[in-house]
Amino acid sequence: MSGDDRSGAAVRISPYPDGPLIVRGDVVITGPDGEDIVPTRRTVALCRCGISAIKPFCDGTHKLMNFRTEAPAED
Amino acid sequence: MTDTGTHTPSARLHARGSLSDSLLHILEGHPDAVEPLTTWHDAVDDALARATDLITDEDIQFTLFVLYTLHTGGLTDPDGIWEWNGDLLAGRARLEAAFERQLRATVPVPDLPRGERAAVAATLFELTQPSPGPSLARFLAKKATLDQAREFLIQRSVYTLREADPHSWAIPRLHGRSKVALVEIQSDEYGAGRADRQHAAIFARTVEGAGLDATYGAYLDDIPAVTFASLNLMSMFGLNRRLRGAIAGHLAAFEMTSSIPNRSYADGFRRLGFGDDVTEYFDEHVEADAVHEQIAAHDLAGALAEDEPALLADILFGASACLMVDELMADHIRESWEAGRSSLRTR
Ligand code: FES
Numbered sequence: 001m002s003g004d005d006r007s008g009a010a011v012r013i014s015p016y017p018d019g020p021l022i023v024r025g026d027v028v029i030t031g032p033d034g035e036d037i038v039p040t041r042r043t044v045a046l047c048r049c050g051i052s053a054i055k056p057f058c059d060g061t062h063k064l065m066n067f068r069t070e071a072p073a074e075d
Numbered sequence: 076m077t078d079t080g081t082h083t084p085s086a087r088l089h090a091r092g093s094l095s096d097s098l099l100h101i102l103e104g105h106p107d108a109v110e111p112l113t114t115w116h117d118a119v120d121d122a123l124a125r126a127t128d129l130i131t132d133e134d135i136q137f138t139l140f141v142l143y144t145l146h147t148g149g150l151t152d153p154d155g156i157w158e159w160n161g162d163l164l165a166g167r168a169r170l171e172a173a174f175e176r177q178l179r180a181t182v183p184v185p186d187l188p189r190g191e192r193a194a195v196a197a198t199l200f201e202l203t204q205p206s207p208g209p210s211l212a213r214f215l216a217k218k219a220t221l222d223q224a225r226e227f228l229i230q231r232s233v234y235t236l237r238e239a240d241p242h243s244w245a246i247p248r249l250h251g252r253s254k255v256a257l258v259e260i261q262s263d264e265y266g267a268g269r270a271d272r273q274h275a276a277i278f279a280r281t282v283e284g285a286g287l288d289a290t291y292g293a294y295l296d297d298i299p300a301v302t303f304a305s306l307n308l309m310s311m312f313g314l315n316r317r318l319r320g321a322i323a324g325h326l327a328a329f330e331m332t333s334s335i336p337n338r339s340y341a342d343g344f345r346r347l348g349f350g351d352d353v354t355e356y357f358d359e360h361v362e363a364d365a366v367h368e369q370i371a372a373h374d375l376a377g378a379l380a381e382d383e384p385a386l387l388a389d390i391l392f393g394a395s396a397c398l399m400v401d402e403l404m405a406d407h408i409r410e411s412w413e414a415g416r417s418s419l420r421t422r
Binding site for chain 2 (some may be wrong): 018019044058059
């Protein structure tokens, strides 16, 4: 979204540092029970810290547990 | 569906002092029929000379609020004849300058990061980290009475029945990827093509579900200055192109402090026995704002800092101003309740 997108891909998944995967495009997610989860918005955030209360979506709780996706920079 | 924003308010507007009195009188007339509005300029002079703290100044904040509604409609001036009146705009600019001066002098701004997308986003996340300690959200989740929960909706109504509008002023004032990011967020706020999914419309259903009136302006006389200050801050940042960095930072901080409190608000309303019709608004925001905060921090504020490096300081100023003013509002409400009082304006 924030750069040029000439790839023609229908769906783009962008990892955001220390946070969720942002998914743009038409997707249907299959839940653990095999049921379809149809997102109600065009852009969704998928939890990758594991503690969201509304999985598979992110609810911002990753910030409470200091979730890190990168190793801390060495300086 | 409740159509917010187009109803005529049931109550007339009531002045809170000589400044708002002057404005409301002027708005009853016609711009062509009057001389230069000297009484108005004098009233602005007097109000500014008298003011000590603009954020809690009932007369000034209410006046600013009414002035901004001239651009959005629904309260006064049904034909829109006053919107671009030079005298009113000049008076507004002087009130805004004083408001901004106070904010610049009091808002704590963090050390500036490098003007790179990731560094700016990281600084914003640090600035908006959830804090332990007493909070309005926890009070609402655990202790608020039914009356207090309704009061909370009344306090929220001046902004939320028009949710997202003040930030939309920034759309044509930004260019390139920061504009794209802002529109991505705002489109979701406005229901992404579905009228019933507009956040303002979902909030109107919450207000009605709680037994309140969702007509815009129905409770204006109950709204204290600090609540108007929170909204006026956004309108000022959004409507002044030179403050486009501040409105971007404001939206980032606003979104970044939303998901977690909204879960508590939803819990509070469920605890009080309300159903999905009332909690939907808050539940929706847990999910929506977890998306928006990422876009706002990285793609809006972070990208803007890279594209217009001169705006970096204002991005952080806008974020910090949002946090400071919204905390003043939240503290006012919580402290009133803890003292056994109403947080609404005493008349
Ligand atoms: S990534 Fe946000 S709650 Fe898990």
